[in-house]
Amino acid sequence: MKGIRKITPYIPGKQPNFADMIKINTNENAFPPSPKVKEALAHFSTNQLKLYSSLTNESLTTALAEKFQLKPKNFLIGNGSDEVLAFCFLAFFNSDFPVLFPDITYGFYKVWGELFHIPFEEIPLDADFQIDFSDYNRKNGGIILTNPNAPTGDYHTLSEMKDFLKKHSDEIVVVDEAYIDFGGESLAPLVNEFDNLIVVQTFSKAAALAGLRVGYAVGNAELISILNAIKSSFNPYSVDILSEKLATAAVKDEEYYKKINAEICQTREYFTEELAKLGFQTVPSKANFILTTHPERSMKKLFEELTNQHIFVRYFDKPQRLASFLRITIGTREEMEVVLNAIKKLS
Numbered sequence: 001m002k003g004i005r006k007i008t009p010y011i012p013g014k015q016p017n018f019a020d021m022i023k024i025n026t027n028e029n030a031f032p033p034s035p036k037v038k039e040a041l042a043h044f045s046t047n048q049l050k051l052y053s054s055l056t057n058e059s060l061t062t063a064l065a066e067k068f069q070l071k072p073k074n075f076l077i078g079n080g081s082d083e084v085l086a087f088c089f090l091a092f093f094n095s096d097f098p099v100l101f102p103d104i105t106y107g108f109y110k111v112w113g114e115l116f117h118i119p120f121e122e123i124p125l126d127a128d129f130q131i132d133f134s135d136y137n138r139k140n141g142g143i144i145l146t147n148p149n150a151p152t153g154d155y156h157t158l159s160e161m162k163d164f165l166k167k168h169s170d171e172i173v174v175v176d177e178a179y180i181d182f183g184g185e186s187l188a189p190l191v192n193e194f195d196n197l198i199v200v201q202t203f204s205k206a207a208a209l210a211g212l213r214v215g216y217a218v219g220n221a222e223l224i225s226i227l228n229a230i231k232s233s234f235n236p237y238s239v240d241i242l243s244e245k246l247a248t249a250a251v252k253d254e255e256y257y258k259k260i261n262a263e264i265c266q267t268r269e270y271f272t273e274e275l276a277k278l279g280f281q282t283v284p285s286k287a288n289f290i291l292t293t294h295p296e297r298s299m300k301k302l303f304e305e306l307t308n309q310h311i312f313v314r315y316f317d318k319p320q321r322l323a324s325f326l327r328i329t330i331g332t333r334e335e336m337e338v339v340l341n342a343i344k345k346l347s
């Protein structure tokens with residue numbers, strides 16, 4: 001049949017469901033959401049569901065504005081940051097020149113480029129999986145970077161990112177900070193200083209609310225108003241009432257999240273050191289996952305053997321350079337001890 005689209009979709013990590021499993025394949029948080037979220041849910045009246053949800057998401061944008069010392073008009077809320085990032089592609093990457101992003105990064109960027117017919121160019125990471133910023137000094141229709149990067153965990157400091165933004169002051173730079181709260185420093189407070197900057201964050205990872213589907217963009221009011229126009233052209237009520245309420249409760253419990261995420265960072269350092277004792281080589285990470293390899297062991301085989309024991313990690317057979325690595329989400333200390341024992345027994 002003529003005129004029908006052929007689409008190569010994004011392939012997310014699997015969502016297996018076994019009582020005894022250790023699920024460390026999609027970077028969900030090791031801990032439950034804040035008790036304040038539970039409390040907000042207990043106080044939620046179903047009568048509220050009779051009405052459409054908020055168009056402006058004022059309760060959540062107000063809470064976020066307070067957290068980042070910005071204004072509610074600096075935020076756009078969406079149904080997960082995947083939706084927000086897709087809106088960013090539609091809003092800001094509107095050029096005949098290619099959008100630039102690393103060849104090894106969040107796999108969705110390429111899918112949106114193709115889906116929306118936006119030209120893009122994948123810039124190879126160097127041999128150590130690092131971004132070389134000088135590679136981005138070429139004609140482009142915008143840039144999108146994940147910081148810390150996924151699936152490598154590699155992180156660029158605030159001052160490196162500021163230099164980059166200054167060098168690209170005529171181009172929109174979208175920074176996907178899905179993992180910034182695992183040891184990084186967010187650019188979000190600087191959106192009024194850099195009018196080319198859009199920061200995207202999510203409640204799925206650090207806030208332990210992947211199932212809720214809430215994410216947001218932070219930017220100057222002018223850029224955010226363009227994102228709002230895109231959202232209104234699509235699905236103006238994309239954030240439901242309950243999700244907004246629970247996400248707002250999460251924003252107001254920074255203390256809890258600081259505590260659990262500091263623990264995940266500690267477990268990450270412990271797990272990386274223990275792996276090193278077994279001969280694994282791990283990319284230094286500032287995320288809640290690590291990318292690791294072993295000079296003598298097949299990671300594909302290890303992946304399959306761990307899967308048989310209901311320990312679910314992530315293996316990418318593409319691109320080729322990743323085929324000798326495993327990406328492992330950092331679970332609780334107890335879970336990672338079980339994983340280490342399993343890895344030791346399998347060697």
Ligand SMILES: *Cc1c(COP(=O)(O)O)cnc(C)c1O
Binds near residue numbers: 081146150176203205
């Ligand atoms: C998980 C992830 C997202 C998607 O988050 P949602 O808010 O759950 O849609 C976006 N970007 C990166 C880099 C991620 O790892």
